[in-house]
Amino acid sequence: MNQKTQLTEREKFTALEVNASYVSAPRMSRKHIGLVQLSTDHTLEMDWAKLIGEQAAVFSSRVYYSGDMRPAALDTIATGISKTAQLIATDLPMDVMAFGCTSATMVIGENRVGQLLREGRGDIPTTNPWTAAQAAFKKLGAKKIAIFSPYPSDVNFFLYQQLMKAGFEIVALTSLGIKKDTEITTISKQSMIDALDKMLINSDADLVFMSCTNLRVLDHIELFESMYKRPFVSSNSAMFWHAMALTGTNAHCPGFGRLLNAN
Template identity: 25%
Template sequence: MLPSLVLFTGHAAVTSAFSGFRQELLATIIPRDLTPTILPIVGGPSSAPEHSIRSDARRRPARTGEELMTSHRVRIGLLVPSSNTIMEQDIIRGVGPQATLHTARMHMTEATRAAENAMLDRYLPQAIADIASARPHITIFGCTSASALRGEEYDKELCSLISEQTGGVTISTIAAVNDAIAASAASRVAILTPYGEELNVKIRESIAATGVEVIAIEGMGITENFDCSVPAPEEITERGAELVDRSSADLLFISCTNFQALDAVASIERTAGVPVITSNSAVLRAVNEAINNVAAAALHESTTK
């Protein structure tokens, strides 16, 4: 049975990530009375071809400033596992009205290596083609463990391919996480995840590869990806604070884009006294920076013609 088309409108009040010149810059090209909208592009097992990622790759010209000036808002594409019910909400409330979110879903129901490999090989190519048709200025690959699964070089190649097909900037979740940890200057990191050990190993390897000491990693052992969304922020807070206390970490990273971790950040930071980075907070940091850059480039292009 085909899934229903769902339109969601509305947004929470957000604090702008821009200040001074950048805030004024965005105000000139992005109307503030507009409401962000999810326009899902639904893909699934019935339509996903079994082919390599590059088999149908077509290079699309880069997004232009003129196009952005015409559309008024930055288009964000999101490639996300089909069973993820959290990330879209977090992105919408984190970017506010300066952008619209457009989602292509990659079939995946289990939080296991086998399921993630199948998602990358069988369902990702069609999802990239689908999201490219929405002509996003920015595209997010929205799965932390799948970003880490095949190593840094594969992740870089994947992001390059997505950018070729969409003509825009691509943000990898694991790369955004590593950038956020590097910016914090933390040296001793503890990691909390909803996953089992087989995915935790790859997360640890990806974080440690940057030179950061991973002093502890704890997973909840969840293997159904939908169920990663179930633990409440209160449970995540309790487990995160306990992990920091046991490990004496100077930063806590909470992995998974389908985890209610963003709502636990403030309470963990108050309780544990260390900064907390989540997969979705790291992505939002990268997305808001990219929005800023896209808007600045558009304004520059429009004023130099």
């Protein structure tokens, strides 16, 4: 193709192209949640898809995690949180930032996780399942907590220490001792029931916390509340409720337990 032909094509294109202008539309009215998930999480975004409805818009990215449930491995997740948070929806302001790992938050520390989420995002509220769970316990007036934990004992000790320090009483704690994060997503409903039956026999717990964002328990919360006659809170239900609360909005998600039906 010679230069004359190229110029002719360019001239044809220039004649075809129409210059126009535009006026910017406002940001959609839903609350905007920026979510940092783990690379190993198979459950969180599916649970939140059931809860969101027209209430919020969630924008997420993932931080690398080896899946090793030892505290030292969980602590290394901190090195990627800030960079991952900054990759979420460039130039779109968030109303709240969230980090999706209960155990890593306990190991890294709530305050540090919040600082990492805010880097490059501005001074906005932040949440995580661990902070959210404690807020949910207070919302529901619970002091005596029973915990269903899939974690090994070294991680459970962090959980125990921090809840006691926060002023809650742990009256029961069931551990499955799972050492690889992706295995948590495979826990069956019947396995949960078997553990809960053992843990809650003659228990005076005000509330049961089902810990871990990878635990597929959201769909069973109302059944468990009916069976065991007390509120159940999961990592994923607590974090969505708390993220919305931090924006000044009451989450309303019928069918997923007392917390998400509360005013």
